Amino acid sequence: MSEPTLAAKCTAEFVGTFLLVFTVGCNVLGGSATWAGVSIAFALMVCIYALGGISGANFNPAVSVTLGLSRALGGPGLDWKTVGVYCGAQSAAGVAAAVCYSLLFGQSFNLAPAKGFSWLHAGTCELLYTCMLTFVVMNVAAAKKNATEKNQYYGIAIAFTVVAGAYGAGAISGGCFNPAVALGIDVSSIFQGFGWSLVYIVFELMGAAMAAALFKVVRPEDFGAEKTLVTELVSEFLGTYMLVLTVGLNVLSQSQAAAFSIAAALTSMVYALGDVSGAHFNPAVTVAILASGRCPELTPQKAGAFAGVQVAGGVAAAFTYTLIYQGQTFGLGPVGFSTWAGVSVAETVYTFVLCFVVLCVAVSERTKASQLFGLAIGACVTVGGFAIGGISGGSLNPAVSFGIATANIINGGMFFKAFIYTFLEILGAVAAAGVFKVTHEVEMALPEGKVEA
Known part of the structure; x- marks a missing residue:
C-alpha cells in the first residue's frame, strides 16, 4: 500500500484540527457546561480513528513537536520538515474554525485564566495536561511496539486525556492543551484583547518537551536501551500523579463530571503504561495482584517499591493541586449525612470492585479483556465515584487517600484518616484476591500462562 502524499496528510491534519476547534467553540458558545469536555474529546476521537491512517492524526502542534523531539532523541517520531508543515496546517485550521464558529454564533469568547487565577496557575495546568496528552499519544500510537502489535484503543486513550483535563484543569485555564486551539480562540476574539495564546503556547510546548523526555524514560527499548526497575517505578509514579492531580482539580472546581473525568485519567494512563509496569497506580491493586499469586514477577519487595512510589506520586500531586488552588x-471522612460505618462499607466494597476487575481483565488468562482492559478498569472509578462519592468521597486508592490527607494537614486536617481509608481499601483488595482465586479456581490449577480449552 502506497504512502499518502504530503498534500493528503496536510489536508487530513487541517480537517481534523478544524473539526476539533469548531467543536470547542460550539460547546462554549452554546453553553454546554456539563458535557462540553466529552463532546470535544469525542470529536478528537472520531477524527483520530477516521484519519489516523492518513496523517497519524496529530491535530495538535504540541503532538507534532513531541514526535519531532522524540525522533531527535533517537526514537520514533517525525522529521522536523513534516513537523513544521503539520504545525502550519493545524494552526491555519484552528484560526479558520474559530472564525467560523464566531460567525455562526455572532459572537466569540476570549482566552484567559479564570477569575482568581494567574498566568502561572493557568500555565501549569496547560503544561501538565498537554504533557499528559502528548505522553499518551506517544505511548499508545508512536511506540515501536505499535508497529507490530496494532491496538484498537489508541483513539479512546488519547481522547480520554481531554476528558481528564477538561473538567478540573479546564476550570482554571479553559483547557486548551493545544496551540492550535489557543491561537484560534485568541485570533477570533482579537477585538476583546490578544496575547494570552502566546503564554499558553509556551507552556504547551514545554509540556510537549517534558512528554518527549518522559517517553524516553519509560520506553528505553525504543531508544536502544534496556528496561529496568527504575523504568517501572517512574511509570507507577507518573500514572498515580496524573490520577491524583485529576482527583484534586475536579473536587476543588466542584465539577459535575468529576468521577468520569477521574476515570478517564485512569483509563488513559492504564492504556499508556500497562505494558511498562502493569499500570497499577494504586497500592490496593498492587496488594490484590500480589495476593492473587498470578504474577510471579511481582515479588513482595517489588510490590513494596511500587506502593512507595505510588504514595509519593499521590502526595506530589496533592501538593500540586494545592499550589494551583x-x-x-479538602479532607477525608464521611460526606454529608453519612457515618464512618457507611464509609467502611463504601470504601471496602468499591475498592473490591476495582481490584477484582483488574484481576479479571488484566491478570487472568481466561477472562482477560485484551483491548478493553483500560476501559473496564477506568469504568470502575466511574461506578464507584458516582455511587459512593456522597458517602466516603470514593477514594478507592491508598495513594489518593494519603495524598489528600497529607495536603490537608496545612489546613488543619487529621492525617490519621488516611490510615483508616487505607485499611478499608486494602481489606477490599485482599477480599478481591480471595474471591478471584475461587472464581478462577480451574485456571489456578494450570501452569502459568495455560488456559483449559
Whole structure:
C-alpha cells in the first residue's frame, strides 16, 4: 500500500484540527457546561480513528513537536520538515474554525485564566495536561511496539486525556492543551484583547518537551536501551500523579463530571503504561495482584517499591493541586449525612470492585479483556465515584487517600484518616484476591500462562 502524499496528510491534519476547534467553540458558545469536555474529546476521537491512517492524526502542534523531539532523541517520531508543515496546517485550521464558529454564533469568547487565577496557575495546568496528552499519544500510537502489535484503543486513550483535563484543569485555564486551539480562540476574539495564546503556547510546548523526555524514560527499548526497575517505578509514579492531580482539580472546581473525568485519567494512563509496569497506580491493586499469586514477577519487595512510589506520586500531586488552588485543600471522612460505618462499607466494597476487575481483565488468562482492559478498569472509578462519592468521597486508592490527607494537614486536617481509608481499601483488595482465586479456581490449577480449552 502506497504512502499518502504530503498534500493528503496536510489536508487530513487541517480537517481534523478544524473539526476539533469548531467543536470547542460550539460547546462554549452554546453553553454546554456539563458535557462540553466529552463532546470535544469525542470529536478528537472520531477524527483520530477516521484519519489516523492518513496523517497519524496529530491535530495538535504540541503532538507534532513531541514526535519531532522524540525522533531527535533517537526514537520514533517525525522529521522536523513534516513537523513544521503539520504545525502550519493545524494552526491555519484552528484560526479558520474559530472564525467560523464566531460567525455562526455572532459572537466569540476570549482566552484567559479564570477569575482568581494567574498566568502561572493557568500555565501549569496547560503544561501538565498537554504533557499528559502528548505522553499518551506517544505511548499508545508512536511506540515501536505499535508497529507490530496494532491496538484498537489508541483513539479512546488519547481522547480520554481531554476528558481528564477538561473538567478540573479546564476550570482554571479553559483547557486548551493545544496551540492550535489557543491561537484560534485568541485570533477570533482579537477585538476583546490578544496575547494570552502566546503564554499558553509556551507552556504547551514545554509540556510537549517534558512528554518527549518522559517517553524516553519509560520506553528505553525504543531508544536502544534496556528496561529496568527504575523504568517501572517512574511509570507507577507518573500514572498515580496524573490520577491524583485529576482527583484534586475536579473536587476543588466542584465539577459535575468529576468521577468520569477521574476515570478517564485512569483509563488513559492504564492504556499508556500497562505494558511498562502493569499500570497499577494504586497500592490496593498492587496488594490484590500480589495476593492473587498470578504474577510471579511481582515479588513482595517489588510490590513494596511500587506502593512507595505510588504514595509519593499521590502526595506530589496533592501538593500540586494545592499550589494551583493557592492553599485550598479538602479532607477525608464521611460526606454529608453519612457515618464512618457507611464509609467502611463504601470504601471496602468499591475498592473490591476495582481490584477484582483488574484481576479479571488484566491478570487472568481466561477472562482477560485484551483491548478493553483500560476501559473496564477506568469504568470502575466511574461506578464507584458516582455511587459512593456522597458517602466516603470514593477514594478507592491508598495513594489518593494519603495524598489528600497529607495536603490537608496545612489546613488543619487529621492525617490519621488516611490510615483508616487505607485499611478499608486494602481489606477490599485482599477480599478481591480471595474471591478471584475461587472464581478462577480451574485456571489456578494450570501452569502459568495455560488456559483449559
